[in-house]
Amino acid sequence: MRGAVLTPGDQGFDVGCSGFQTAYRHRPSVLVRVAAAEDVAAAVRYAADRELPLAVQATGHGLTVPTDGGVLIDTSALTGATVDPATRTARVAAGTRVGDVVDAATRYGLAPLNGSSTDVGTVGYVLGGGLGLLAREFGYAADHVRSFDVVTPDGRTRRVTPDTEPELFWALRGGGGTLAVVTAMEIGLVAVSNLYGGELVFDTARVPHLLDVYREWIRVLPRELTSSVSLLSYPDVPAVPVALRGRHVTHVRIAFHGDPRKGAELVAPLRAAGPTLSDSVAVMPYTECGSIYHDPPWPHAYLGTNHMLREFGPQVVQAVREAAHPDAPGRQVIDIRHLGGALTDPPDVPNAVGHRDAHCLVRVLSPLADTSEDQARAAHRKLEDALAPWRVGRFLNFVYGGHPDGGTEGTAHDVWEPADRLRLARLKARLDPADLLRCTLTPSAPTAVTR
Incomplete structure (x- = not known):
């Protein structure tokens, strides 16, 4: 081993087991802080020989099922992104954060299909599908993968491409x-x-009709514009900017790839909807793309899920308003992401990302600093029930908040299309019959179907 092997009580063990998500954490018997791909293979073989549960963590943003008493592989030291401008590709190591890929690519006038946060691990983001800032123009990040270097649960290293391992290549892109x-x-x-990007921030009480404006506005947008709208209540504390303290606020996030003048024309109906608390939508270099959402960079406790919907109609708007209301039980941040465009296109090489017919995604996130987990789960179930008539499923990247007993927020049955879930389950049974890898939702097969 070139990296460190730590057990409970060793210096660095607790730090290595922690991540961005602080509500849940891995509690392994062995932590392997890998320094090379060979270390990963050794750690996997160690777990396989002893039939120990195995989990992998780079940044700890998407922790769903904590692993107890097994082996945790920490890939955070495997970093680096090497860009080939001629082929417009980047080779990305397992622990590399999105921001590092952005920095490497923008030197050549290129960009990855990253999401709202530049602090997340690139590999985990892509394995879950990858819903990016420019998703309506370019599709899911998983659609643009060329190859993987992996270690399978039997300890073997493999180069996975559409030609060498077509079934595994299909599954890794969107299968987690x-x-x-x-x-x-x-x-x-x-x-x-x-x-041409940024955000428009409105006082919801002064512009209560903004969701209705947004619903009509997205009906006629070109693919080059990807947007979202979120509603949240800010506490009246000094850490919050003065203009936002104690307010219920609606944010509209904009990312437009095209002529800024055309972008300004497209955004004009939103600006005309009412007075803004702030307006940062302007031309920006891609290196500043993280400022559009300015996701919090500090680790914290949260619980969240999402719902992919076939439409964003008046009844959905009303359900979102009620869930996000300042007086609603269980503090919730509601984020509606406009889908469609290139997200509906089948990729050149098929993958496991499903529900491509969804029109929007409603993401719900509950910070647990001032809301109990039980309150948050009850609020999430209430919103899920209200959205049930329009739901087509969930998106893997935004299902998080695990139980120590291995349960998750919701189940895996609606993350993938039924046929894809069965296909993933069959591949799981072949590659990992002992179910060593348990760090993400597992695509269980219907009991009525025999493998």
């Missing part, structure tokens, strides 16, 4: 991390160096 440990991957980049 339950089939193999990724040590590196090659992804496609896009020719984007600047955006």
Whole structure:
């Protein structure tokens, strides 16, 4: 081993087991802080020989099922992104954060298909599908993967491409991390160096009709504009900017790839909807793309899930308003992401990302600093029931908040299309019959179907 092998009580063990999500954590018997791909293979073989549960963590943003008493592989030291501008690709090591890939790519006028936060691990984001800032123009990040270097649960290293391992290549893109440990991957980049982007912030009480404006506005948008709207209540504390303290606020986030003048024309109906508390929508270099959502960079406790919907009609708007209301039980941040466009297109090489017919995604997140887990789960179930008539499923990247007993927020049955879930389950049974890899939702097969 080139890296460190730690057990409870060793210096660095507790730090290595912690991550961005602080409400739940892994409690392994062995922590392996890998320094090379060979370390990953050794750790997997160790777990396989002893039939120990195995989990992988880079940043700890998407922790869903904590692993107790097993082996935790910490890939955070495996970093680096090497860009080939001629092929518009980047080779990304397992622990590399999105921001590092952005920095490497933008030197050549290129960009990855990253999401709202530049602090997350790139590999985990892509394995879950990857819903990016420019998703309506370019599709899911998983659609643009060229290859993976992995270690399968039998301890073997494999190079996974559409030609060498077509079934595993299909599954890894959108199937999560339950089939193999990724040590590196090659992804496609896009020719984007600047955006017309930012956010419009409204006092919800002064512009109560904004969701209705947004619902009509997204009906006619070109693919080049990807947007979202979120509602949340800010506490009246000094840490919050003065303009937002104690307010119930609606944020509209904009990312437009095209002529800024055209972008300003497209955004004009939102600006005309009412007075803003702030307006940061302007031309920006892609290196500043993280400022559009300015997701919090500090670790904290949260519980969240999401619902992919076939439409965003008046009844959905009303359900969202009620769930996000300041007086609603269980503090919730509601985020509606506009889908469609290239997200509906089948990728050149098929993958496991499903529900491509969804029109929007409603993401609900409950910070647990001032809300109990029971309150949060009850509030989430209430919103899920209200949205049930329009739900088509969930998106893997935004299902998080695990139980120590291995349960998750919701179940895996609606993350994938039924046929894809069965296909993933069969591959899981073949590659990992002992169910060693348990760090993400596992695609269980229907009991009525025999393998």
